[in-house]
Amino acid sequence: MRRRSSNATLYLVLIIVLAIMAVLNPTRFLRVRNFYSMAYQLPFLAFLAMGQMVPIVGGGINLAIVATANFTGIITAMLLRALSGGSPLEASTLVILVSMLGGVLAALLAGALSGFLIGYLRVPDILATLGTMILLNGVNIVLTKGYTLTGFPDALIAIGNGVFLGIPIPFWLFLAIAVVFRMIMERSVFGYQLYMIGSSYTASRFAGINTRSVIMGSYLLSSLFAAITAFVMMGQLNSVKANYAESYLLVSVLACFLGGVDPLGGDGRVSGLVLAVMILQVISTGVNLMRMDPFFILAMWGFIVLVIIAANHLSGRFRLQRPLRGLGQDSGLADG
Template identity: 30%
Template sequence: MNQIKNTLLRFQSIIALVALCIVLTLLSDKFLTPENGWNIMRQISINVCISVGMTLVILTRGIDLSVGSILAFSGAVTAGLLKYGVELPAFNVFMEFTVFGAILGGLLVGGCLGTFNGWMITRFKVPPFVATLAMLTIARGATMLWTGGFPITGLGTTFAFIGTGWFLGIPMPVWIMAVLVGLAMFVTHKMVFGRYIYAVGGNESAARLSGIDIKKIKVWVYALAGILAAVGGIMLTSRLDSAQPNAGMSYELDSIAAVVIGGTSLSGGRGSIMGTVQGALIIGVLNSGLVLLNVSPFWQQIIKGFVILIAVILDRLNHPNED
């Protein structure tokens, strides 16, 4: 009896996902179709990219509220570089960027902002919540400055391929998501860096006494979260063929929701990338199903909120002794 209960609790998110799919299939004949399947996958791909970074951060017992803004800024930087290049009148220099160069620029910006988060947290002991909250408004302001408050559009077909193209019968965003998830799983399960992330989040003091460079691990984790947010930003910009100054608003909340529904503990040290993918899938499937069932968007938000609560309550039952 206990065995059954434990198994049920352990696979709660998969069970919830399957149950959700069955219910939606019964309720709507448009749900279980290939088009809808790819739609859902494409829609969750950006959230999954961000959430992979968020999972790493939360595993170290941190939080990153700035991912939505970093996403917007990196997307805008990429779009701006691609469309207008960079002019440095002081040096009499004008640089044009290839698609590859522009993407690299966007990723670099995301990585730098993430590193800045990590530096604030480790060097000046700013709590992660506050440091990344500050970055949330800093990066948003930077986006507004960079774009002048207007979207940057018309980025060309090569760039659009990233967000809208298909390769070997699978949409590009899904490829990107799959590769990143695979890499992240390898890092967390097989690499020393991943092990140290769990150790730092599980017991920072024991990790320090074991000779682990806590600060280095944390800075890297926030830098990666920034880079992954930039990946999301580039995908979004490409899909819309436009960098919107207010892109990515409240994405950090969807991302935290995916991580939490996926069973990663906010007190650090416990959780997995696969769990987060499941969490993002649950949110994606739910969104799609509710749209197909013509549920009002207002109700959708309420339902999503309760799903988060239920997921966390189940997780509590599973791990009763954590605080």
Template identity: 40%
Template sequence: MSDVGSSATNTSLNSLMTRLRAGAPGGFPGLLALLLLLVTGFSVAVPGFASVGTLQSFMQQLPLLGLLSLAMVVPLITGGLNLAIIATTNQCVLLMVFVMRTLLPADPGGGTVLGVVLVAMLAGAALCLVVGLVTGALVAYTGVHPILVTLGTKSLIDGISIFLTRGQAQSGLPAEFARAGNAALFGVPVGFLVLIACGLLVGIVLRRTPFGISCTMIGSNVEATRYSAIDTRRVLVGVYTMSSLMCFVAALVSLAIFNSASADYAQSYLLVTILAAVLGGVDPFGGFGKVSGLMIALAILQVISSGFNQFGLSPYLTAAIWGLVLIAVMTVQTIRPHLGSLRRAR
């Protein structure tokens, strides 16, 4: 047998595969290349794509989806899922609108507005905190799969929102709020800065804190992590609380964008957050994922969307293409090792 020879080829093929893997979708350089390719492609194909206006709208549209994706990615890394992020965000917005409308007198002064806005934000944060703690406790202590728990909480939260609002959109915000939300710093919208800040925060928490390292370990093997003297239940409660608090930030951005609230805003983003995470190299089975990859994946999706939009394609078609991209990325990830073994067999 040519055992020696074949093992030598194996090693070289393996290292080749590792390098290929880093360059394929899911790897950081591959994603960057894809992003560049798309930007160049659209700039050539769509007149007017390469403009300050496009960049501006890009930075205005990305924050909400980006924050929701951050809310999704933390549970994903632990091998879970939070299907309730959009319901939570919407309910939080509704609550904040309700507080502002109730407390704001007819002709308020600037100080009153600031106070009311602060109270509303506190109420929203408290709501998200409670939702996160309850979801986390249900996941951690009942042992029911997070998909089911959050399917339940999603339905419950949506139900409460719809029940209380009769499905109507709510508006009537202080103008100052919208103005602050849509302000820009050196031409960069505040929302985009918030997204960058939150991305950095989540990224550092995941990579550099005991909590974050515990999250990735739980994603690969909960029981072994528990046996390593880590309170996995407390970590899981923390994970869903963190996810829910990201929803609070998303709610602030959503309020600034829409200037109103409804139970069914942004519902179509749910899949997109999963899509962005998986595209950005987050393992849907848990254990692996970086915020940087997620951010680039988000940029890719947003560029596809803006490009198609300027190209005059329907948003429905964009949604379909996003779904297809998710399936395609997962297919490539599954098939790749097989391709490797096929090549090796030859």
């Protein structure tokens, strides 16, 4: 139906990275245990990256995504404590569900704020989400007074930490959500309109696309992913804090670019994003096994993205396409 670009470069990079890591860690990398730990860690970054991809495809960005995740975690933790009478470890299923719902609503509220500013008031996306981020960071600190909140019931922890049929539950979640996400982005009317708006806001408006509600929807969806990320994070860390995972904000953006999402909006596939997240995870796990400085992982990630962007540039894919003005248009621009 609609033409999509190929992910050949990304498959190639994934294979190369896997090979390099296997060679550098001859005894430890190609082990079931190692792949298990990758399956355990990958969903966290994957959900953040998906949440970032939505607004970028629409021509924006969500700088508040990590702050929203922390906000969700904190609200959920506080509701748990309040609704279970101070003993969150024994909270009933209903209380857990209500608390999580509260967390999700908090995330959506944050998304609605960004979405309203950007979609309705046309505030530039960077400004709006930067504002939302700083607002949430402040609120998060006020709510927690800077302390770490800890102690969650097993059912909640299972989301990030449990195992089902020998595979981590977060990885099952990731598989299911990735399928749904792909349908939303590449098969639904909302997804189609989002790609159109990201490609040309003006032309989309002149085609009667409701730019306001689609942009609003994109920030709500982005925040929903932040909430999912928050629940995984709560399970894996067994705690929430005002400023967890802040360095992952830029990693989520970087994963999008690595996955072939057009920084200017309007292009990028979910499968490319998933491959990009896998590449980042393999690098991170491999470097860890070598017992190197963890900050080296960040450097490696940055390096890989630069290599891929350079490669894509040389092969002409990422280059800002010059419109073919000769085809009867050259004078259309000035003569008209």
